[in-house]
Amino acid sequence: MTGSDASPSFRLAYVPGVTPSKWVRIWHERLPDVPLSLVPASPDEIYGLLRGGDADAGFVRLPVDADDLSAIPLYTETTVVVVPKDHIVAAVEQISPGDLDDDIVLHPLDDPLDWEKLPGRPALERPATTADAVELVAAGIGVLLVPQSLARLHHRKDLTYRTVTDTPESRVALAWPEDRTTDLVEDFIGIVRGRTVNSTRGRAQTPAADGQKSKGANASAPGKQNAGGGARRKPAPGKAGGKATGSKATGKSPRGGGAKGGPKGGAKRGKPRRG
Incomplete structure (x- = not known):
């Protein structure tokens, strides 16, 4: 660049x-x-x-x-055929290329469609431009296949267009x-x-915008830690920590409590000694 x-x-x-x-x-x-x-x-x-x-x-x-x-x-773009309003094609929504076998199909020199074989019967001469071809359609000389946008561009009250399937597209x-x-x-x-x-x-996106985005992300990080971290903060030794994990808080002896839970807890959880 x-x-x-x-x-x-x-x-x-x-x-x-x-x-x-x-x-x-x-x-x-x-x-x-x-x-x-x-x-x-x-x-x-x-x-x-x-x-x-x-x-x-x-x-x-x-x-x-x-x-x-x-x-x-x-x-x-969709390919359409431009025809006079009283043409038989105007009675349907879409046609196939074979429906134009009996029509003269005009082929202007500026045709944007890449045809292997143009449908219908060819005209004796090719119009110089699409605009010229539209005039010939209005005069009843033939019909014209074009991208839909060109049919709209050259719209006339006495003409209409219909979709043609299985044709090249622009x-x-x-x-x-x-x-x-x-x-x-x-x-x-x-x-x-x-x-x-x-x-x-x-x-x-300027560097300033990037900086603001990074700043915003960093500013939100402490909030997330405070929101979730307060409940997980370890208590100081010898204080409420013993109650939070003790039998009064849970109704059960803490795991591994046999070593610290006193002789009674140890006797219940340990195995009897052999004489």
């Missing part, structure tokens, strides 16, 4: 469909003095931003295209240049991983 390289602000890039608002809110709560700026980018542009230093970290879809970037997988990850893992990047990693502000792996 190269804390000396940390910039006074943090630039976070993200691809379409990703909503970073919850992590940004936590950032502002924990680091109110460090501005965070959002940088929207296409799937192709975001890697150039990260490598060129125009973004400190970014939300991308896996797989990452090179080994010079570190990435932490965050979540997997995985969203946080990525950053491996050689620029700054303190601010580490802070953001802690946020997306759900670490608390006092996590031992975060930077929010």
Whole structure:
């Protein structure tokens, strides 16, 4: 980690469909003095931003295209099919790829899904972007398979979407240049991983806080000793100790009392002597 390289602000890039608002809110709560700026980018542009230093970290879809970037997988998205509202698919909650055999399935050039074989029938041309493909769906040209977040992003009143089972899924990850893992990047990693502000792996825990914790632990130790130790404290010789272990306190002779309990106690507990 190269804390000396940390910039006074943090630039976070993200691809379409990703909503970073919850992590940004936590950032502002924990680091109110460090501005965070959002940088929207296409799937192709975001890697150039990260490598060129125009973004400190970014939300991308896996797989990452090179080994010079570190990435932490965050979540997997459901795959859905975008169709006109009067399409037969709209009558059910989910379908299988085979249900699209008679449909033209559009395959945009920026498709984030890794297909071995696209369902349905292929279109004559591939749309340039997902947004273009959505327009074609609205025009009745075909249907479109995308991560659910992109279906929501390009929502239209005349379109709907349904879950498709047994299809590739998009995985969203946080990525950053491996050689620029700054303190601010580490802070953001802690946020997306759900670490608390006092996590031992975060930077929010200062030496002062550690000292207070140790002091508090030491201060509580005598209290525990006094609470339990008072009853266990050995009495001074010749005082109440004899009563606490004697026959009046327990109704029985103390163990080993044959040696100290007098001749009578010894006669009862000992064996008779032979003549």
